[in-house]
Amino acid sequence: KALDNVNLKVRPHSIHALMGENGAGKSTLLKCLFGIYQKDSGSILFQGKEIDFHSAKEALENGISMVHQELNLVLQRSVMD
Structure with a gap:
């Protein structure tokens, strides 16, 4: 079990x-938040609402971004995408 009973609070409009x-x-938590991994159970609250992003695009559209340590996450995209 990678994550169990995790609570993370961050301030809006800031870098963490x-x-x-x-x-x-750490990476598993952020990938769940960013829509790369899907959580098995529990909930993720963002701005007081439960979220369940299924793609990085969906997370970005809702104001969540991250810097990845892996460089090969999006092989099927062009630079223009």
């Missing part, structure tokens, strides 16, 4: 960093 040990679930 998530730090922790290797294997702690």
Whole structure:
């Protein structure tokens, strides 16, 4: 189980960093928030509303972005996309 009983609160209109040990679930948490991974259970609240993004595009359209550590996440897109 990568994530269990996680609470993360951030301030609007600011940049945040998530730090922790290797294997702690940082990337998994952010990928669930960003719509890359789908959560198995629980809920994600954003601006007081439950969200369940199914794509990075959907997350971006709702004001959520992230800097990825992997460079190969979107192989099927062109630079113009």
